[in-house]
Amino acid sequence: MKAVIIDDELKSRKLIQVLIEENCSEIMEIFQASDLESGVAIIKEHQPDIVFLDIEMPKHSGLQILEFFNPNEVAFQIIFITAYNDYALQAFKLAAVDYLLKPIDKSEFIQAVQKAKTLLESEKVNQKLEDLKKAFQQLSLNKMALEIPKGIMFVSHDDILFFEADGMYTKVYLKGNESQLICKPLKHFADQLETKTIFYKPHRSYLINMKYLKELSKNDGVYLIMENNKSIPLAKEKREEFMKLIHEVF
The missing domain is CATH 2.40.50.1020 (LytTr DNA-binding domain)
Incomplete structure (x- = not known):
């Protein structure tokens, strides 16, 4: 699995990376960005599974992330991480996997990653079934x-x-x-x-x-x-x- 950490604070990015490295062995590649535009570029290049996204950042809020993607490009799960709990409702309206408050609780962090992993696996199964359905539909044209x-x-x-x-x-x-x-x-x-x-x-x-x-x-x-x-x-x-x-x- 791949993950992208988007946060304007270097200390926060390092903390999240350590939490991933110590508790999420399934995440093999970790990328970092200090602002939303750079993070979006990394997402489009590396196609991560999970995006750890801070909300309060200069220039662009993390809540604006979906403005940079077409609906069919969003194949990643978002975990919002912020120091403010006022954004919770907005975050969940964007179909976030979870919403973690700083300072980050280790057990809540692990649960959020596990939730994202479960959703990803479910989506992959559904996609495989959809691909198989299309194959059978093609087969049914002649058989x-x-x-x-x-x-x-x-x-x-x-x-x-x-x-x-x-x-x-x-x-x-x-x-x-x-x-x-x-x-x-x-x-x-x-x-x-x-x-x-x-x-x-x-x-x-x-x-x-x-x-x-x-x-x-x-x-x-x-x-x-x-x-x-x-x-x-x-x-x-x-x-x-x-x-x-x-x-x-x-």
């Missing part, structure tokens, strides 16, 4: 999760020939003459693939991947023949729509 009895299959849309309703279940036909019975109704998949125009619902019991459509047969009704030779009925109310699409595209 879907099929919950099978032994776990979950991640199947490419291109590997799905069609879906067939089976009561409250759905049978999924895949390339290579493989099929899986999934404990979800057909509507679940129809809703999930609604934006994937390659999938078409010719009948209330079927959802097909048009990529694997081989033939339209008018032998004893109208059927769509898939590449695995499975015949899928084309519902009467769908025939005009389907034929219009065929004539417009091909």
Whole structure:
């Protein structure tokens, strides 16, 4: 972990550094600044985890720190340290981890650092979960999760020939003459693939991947023949729509 101490008093900066070195072994790097502008420059360069910040300083108050950052740049925890308790409410409005009064109490200092560490770890976990969520969202652009009895299959849309309703279940036909019975109704998949125009619902019991459509047969009704030779009925109310699409595209 890294820390930055921003305080206009050299004696105060040295005291905080000693407290860190003697009680916070997880903080490996410590930087110092005597004014807010210099401290902000150090923060932007070194990306610390914790900022120990005095409030009463010449030119700029420590309470102005967030004015120097965009919201997405604030990845550090702030512990305000001051000789005046009048600033407590303002400090906490800035989402400070803690507010320590001078002279600094050692146990309160350690508790404040521990609180900051806990918050940092929580944020890192949340960020990892968010990154993982984004990765899964990217994966879902080309794949879907099929919950099978032994776990979950991640199947490419291109590997799905069609879906067939089976009561409250759905049978999924895949390339290579493989099929899986999934404990979800057909509507679940129809809703999930609604934006994937390659999938078409010719009948209330079927959802097909048009990529694997081989033939339209008018032998004893109208059927769509898939590449695995499975015949899928084309519902009467769908025939005009389907034929219009065929004539417009091909």
